[in-house]
Amino acid sequence: MPKEITYLQGIHDAFYEEMERDQRVFLMGEDVGWNILGSSAGLRDRFGAERVRNTPISEAGFVGAAAGAAMVGMRPVVDMLIAPFMYCAMDQIVSVIAKSTYIYGGQARMPVTIRAAMFYANANAAQHSDRPMATFMTVPGLKIVAPTTPGDVKGLLKTAIREDDPVIVFDDCNLWTMTEEIPDGDHLLPLGRAAVRRTGSDVTVIGIAGAVAAAISAADRLADDGVSVEVIDPRSLVPLDVDTILASVAKTGRVVLADPSHRTLSVASEISAIIAEEAFWDLRAPIVRVTTPATHIPFSPPLEEGLYPTADRIVAAVRKVME
Amino acid sequence: MTLDDARKIEMLKRMLRIRMFEQAATEHAASGRIAGALHTSIGQEASIVGSCMALRDDDYMVGTHRSHGHPIGKGAGLRGLFAELLGKATGVNSGKGGSMHLSDFSVGSLGETSIVGSGLPVATGAALGAKMQGLDRVALCFFGDGASNEGTFHESLNLAAIWSLPVIYVCENNAYGELSSVRDVVSVTDIASRAAAYDLPGVVVDGQDVLAVYEVVAQAVERARRGGGATLVETKTYRYDNHAFGLPVENYRTQEEIDSWRARDPIEGFRTALAAEGTLAAVGAEELLAEVQAEVTDAVAFAEASEYPSPAEAYTHLFTNPIPLGR
Numbered sequence: 001m002p003k004e005i006t007y008l009q010g011i012h013d014a015f016y017e018e019m020e021r022d023q024r025v026f027l028m029g030e031d032v033g034w035n036i037l038g039s040s041a042g043l044r045d046r047f048g049a050e051r052v053r054n055t056p057i058s059e060a061g062f063v064g065a066a067a068g069a070a071m072v073g074m075r076p077v078v079d080m081l082i083a084p085f086m087y088c089a090m091d092q093i094v095s096v097i098a099k100s101t102y103i104y105g106g107q108a109r110m111p112v113t114i115r116a117a118m119f120y121a122n123a124n125a126a127q128h129s130d131r132p133m134a135t136f137m138t139v140p141g142l143k144i145v146a147p148t149t150p151g152d153v154k155g156l157l158k159t160a161i162r163e164d165d166p167v168i169v170f171d172d173c174n175l176w177t178m179t180e181e182i183p184d185g186d187h188l189l190p191l192g193r194a195a196v197r198r199t200g201s202d203v204t205v206i207g208i209a210g211a212v213a214a215a216i217s218a219a220d221r222l223a224d225d226g227v228s229v230e231v232i233d234p235r236s237l238v239p240l241d242v243d244t245i246l247a248s249v250a251k252t253g254r255v256v257l258a259d260p261s262h263r264t265l266s267v268a269s270e271i272s273a274i275i276a277e278e279a280f281w282d283l284r285a286p287i288v289r290v291t292t293p294a295t296h297i298p299f300s301p302p303l304e305e306g307l308y309p310t311a312d313r314i315v316a317a318v319r320k321v322m323e
Numbered sequence: 324m325t326l327d328d329a330r331k332i333e334m335l336k337r338m339l340r341i342r343m344f345e346q347a348a349t350e351h352a353a354s355g356r357i358a359g360a361l362h363t364s365i366g367q368e369a370s371i372v373g374s375c376m377a378l379r380d381d382d383y384m385v386g387t388h389r390s391h392g393h394p395i396g397k398g399a400g401l402r403g404l405f406a407e408l409l410g411k412a413t414g415v416n417s418g419k420g421g422s423m424h425l426s427d428f429s430v431g432s433l434g435e436t437s438i439v440g441s442g443l444p445v446a447t448g449a450a451l452g453a454k455m456q457g458l459d460r461v462a463l464c465f466f467g468d469g470a471s472n473e474g475t476f477h478e479s480l481n482l483a484a485i486w487s488l489p490v491i492y493v494c495e496n497n498a499y500g501e502l503s504s505v506r507d508v509v510s511v512t513d514i515a516s517r518a519a520a521y522d523l524p525g526v527v528v529d530g531q532d533v534l535a536v537y538e539v540v541a542q543a544v545e546r547a548r549r550g551g552g553a554t555l556v557e558t559k560t561y562r563y564d565n566h567a568f569g570l571p572v573e574n575y576r577t578q579e580e581i582d583s584w585r586a587r588d589p590i591e592g593f594r595t596a597l598a599a600e601g602t603l604a605a606v607g608a609e610e611l612l613a614e615v616q617a618e619v620t621d622a623v624a625f626a627e628a629s630e631y632p633s634p635a636e637a638y639t640h641l642f643t644n645p646i647p648l649g650r
Contacts, residue, residue: 026455050455061478064444068462069452071433071445072383091475095438096445097375106640107428138646141641164643192646239646274649297464 011039011115013074015077017045017186018161023073025161028053028062028199029079033319037081037117038176059088064320066112067096071295075111078159079196083116083170084130097166098141113160113170118209119306120260121174126296129304131209131260133170134267137237143167144189146209148175151182153233155189158270163191172210172260192239196248202229203318204248205254207233208267211258211290211309218258218314229323237267246279247270254321258309264281285321292313326537328602332611334376334533335597338368338590339615341392346403347619348391348408348422350526352568359569361422362389367495369589371396373536374463374493377544383431383453383462385446388423389562390435399427401622410472411629418632419640433462439500442466447479450490450553451647461547463540469500471514476544480521480555489547491540494532494557501566502575517559523553530558531589534592560589608635 005013026047030036033044033054044052055062059080066076078085086093093114100108120129135141143165147153153171160167197212198219207215214232220230230248234240249255255275259270268289275287287289290309298304326334345363352361364371367389375396378384394404399415407414408422415427436442446464446540449640453460464597470476471494472580483490494514498505511517518525528539536558543554561584565573597603603611638648 024456056478056481058482060475061444061447061482064441064479065448065451068385068433068445068448069451069455070448070451072452072460074452074455076448091438091441096441098438099436100436101643103416104422104426104428104434105415105419105423106643107426109643134583143642143646184521186527190467205408243528247362289621 002181004179004181005150006016007150007153007171007178008039009271010150011171012041012104012156013143013153014161015040016046017042018158019043019051024073025077026051026053026074027077027079028055028066030055030057030081032079040079051175059085063089064092064096067092067100067105067110069210070110070112071100072128075161075253076093077113077115077255082119082128083132084127086114086116086132094139098139101165102141109164110162110166112166113157114166115157116168117171117173119173120261120297121304122302123264123299123301125299129278129297131292132272133209133237134265136263137267138265141166142238145191145236146168146170146172147235148172148212148233149208150178152188155187156235159188174210174211191236192235192241194241194244195233195235196244197231197233198229200228201246202228202252203321204230204252205314205318206245206255206257206271206309207231208259208261211260212305212313215314216259216307217311218318220233220309221315221317227318229318235236240271242274245275249275249279250282254283255283255287256290256314256317256321257287258290258314260292260308263289263294266291268292285316288317288321290317326534330376331597331602333482333589334372334537335560335593335603336378336611336615337372337376337396338533338593339612340401340618341368341395342493342551342590343615343619344395344405345391347623349564349568351408357422358410359421361366362566363568364389364392364562366563366584366589367497367530367560369533369593370390370493370495370526370530370536370560374540377461377537377541378461378503379430380429382460382513383433383446383449385433385462385568386435387447387467387470388437388467389467390425390465391422392469393435394425394427394432397432398430399432401491402625403619405622406629409626409629410631411626412636413629414634417636417640432613440466440470440475443470443475443479447482447488447490450488454620459548460607461491461544463491463493465495467491467500468494468496468498468505468509468514470649471517472500473506480518481522483553484521484523486566486636487550487552491543492546492553492555493540495560496557497560497562500564502572504575504600513557515555518555523555525555525557527557529561530560530590531587533589533593567573568633620639
């Protein structure tokens with residue numbers, strides 16, 4: 001029987017099913033045993049405090065410990081709580097986790113999954129609200145996904161846990177309550193496969209993480225005006241499904257990217273560059289990026305509200321490329 | 324924990340291997356045949372070998388940027404190590420790591436990680452992994468006095484203490500973090516005393532006395548293996564060479580200081596002791612020296628005769644399960 005789950009439940013179910021399936025999988029992070037984010041309910045009762053391991057507030061220590069445990073055959077899943085906490089463990093993520101397979105000439109397997117929630121648009125100010133997907137895309141040796149539906153987050157997180165390489169799973173807190181009916185059984189989604197969320201012929205809108213919902217909403221509004229928008233959701237950022245993106249660009253010739261990252265060297269920037277290099281002659285208008293401006297995230301809710309890609313901003317961008 | 328004669332001879336042999344391997348490496352660096360940074364541990368051989376010999380073959384070990392000696396101490400073959408220094412395809416890391424990342428997983432050497440302090444959490448995690456798998460293996464982490472000022476040192480000791488992990492932290496205090504004296508940058512006289520902050524045992528040992536190091540580390544290993552948790556061992560030792568080969572600055576320490584440490588050379592001291600107790604006959608010493616010299620000569624010849632990796636190798640080993648790369 002297909003069942004309806006929330007995005008947060010999708011994260012929980014992936015943890016649960018993979019821990020059930022493989023004794024080597026264990027979850028660790030600050031207060032995971034206490035279900036602090038709502039995605040690890042009941043896991044400690046089922047699997048015990050050894051495998052659902054509360055850690056001290058020592059990000060470098062426990063992220064590095066995940067690396068060491070992976071090297072000796074475990075499959076750690078690190079719940080960072082929120083993405084900016086990764087900065088405290090930057091050396092372990094960049095210098096150790098991303099590089100060990102390479103610098104040791106393939107001797108080290110690094111099956112480490114890092115779950116990092118992007119916790120923005122909720123008045124927590126600059127230090128807590130980062131969406132650092134692109135920051136980590138600049139580091140070779142990391143696989144990175146940004147799932148946008150309950151089924152996708154479950155399927156990609158399960159795949160991430162089974163990967164023999166490090167995978168960062170960026171979940172988007174604005175999607176936590178989203179619901180979706182997903183099929184029974186072992187729901188796995190391969191890395192590197194984009195989803196076409198809407199098909200269309202006039203403009204390609206490529207949405208990243210939480211901006212996909214805004215892109216779909218923009219597409220619906222534009223359809224009422226007779227503009228046919230195709231919405232592509234890459235889902236997986238490394239590897240990136242370039243073929244699906246270029247096929248859409250070949251069809252529409254117009255591209256808008258909607259990405260909650262800060263504008264400079266954003267996910268949208270990288271995809272824009274790929275399109276410019278590989279599909280320049282398909283373009284009928286300059287590419288437009290709808291991103292978060294290169295300013296910090298302010299606390300005051302009215303100030304924060306307008307900064308991320310909204311349906312309004314995406315509609316305006318589409319109208320611009322249609323001029 | 325008495326050592327039979329064969330183990331003592333093996334200790335001496337491994338110390339000689341490290342010394343001669345690094346002498347050969349230094350010559351190669353001087354003649355431009357080794358590219359990049361080269362940090363030798365000449366002078367620190369007793370600390371390395373005394374620690375490594377207290378481990379089983381299947382125990383884990385993590386090293387630092389100054390780690391030619393650590394895999395040798397753990398029992399790695401010399402050929403792949405020297406080939407790695409030369410950047411050859413036959414190198415133990417396939418030419419991807421070089422001097423600062425020598426690593427031989429087949430002997431439990433889980434990598435020499437060159438950012439100071441970065442190996443401490445890794446060794447802690449290896450111990451966690453061993454414990455969670457119900458194995459009675461331990462992890463030993465080498466690091467320097469400088470790393471004891473990194474946050475990872477403190478985070479790791481705390482983790483090991485609260486989770487009672489089978490890990491031995493061996494701080495090779497060679498008196499200088501890069502060029503800075505421990506007296507100027509470390510708040511305590513004995514780094515081992517920092518263990519008290521985490522309710523762990525901290526032991527200071529003469530790092531130039533291989534048997535003393537062995538004794539202390541073997542006790543820590545035994546304790547860890549039976550579930551007694553982690554220990555911090557501080558070996559007081561000294562590197563004869565500069566921080567890195569070719570570094571022009573050497574005025575941060577005095578010749579008298581260097582000479583005073585050279586006068587207590589760990590290899591010479593141990594060889595003399597073994598000869599005095601009759602474990603090593605005079606003829607045996609000569610043979611041992613020749614045997615190790617032959618091993619090093621063979622490793623160097625092997626490395627020199629090996630090919631460089633093909634250019635395409637720059638793109639391999641990025642992942643265990645490869646994906647198309649952006650180039």
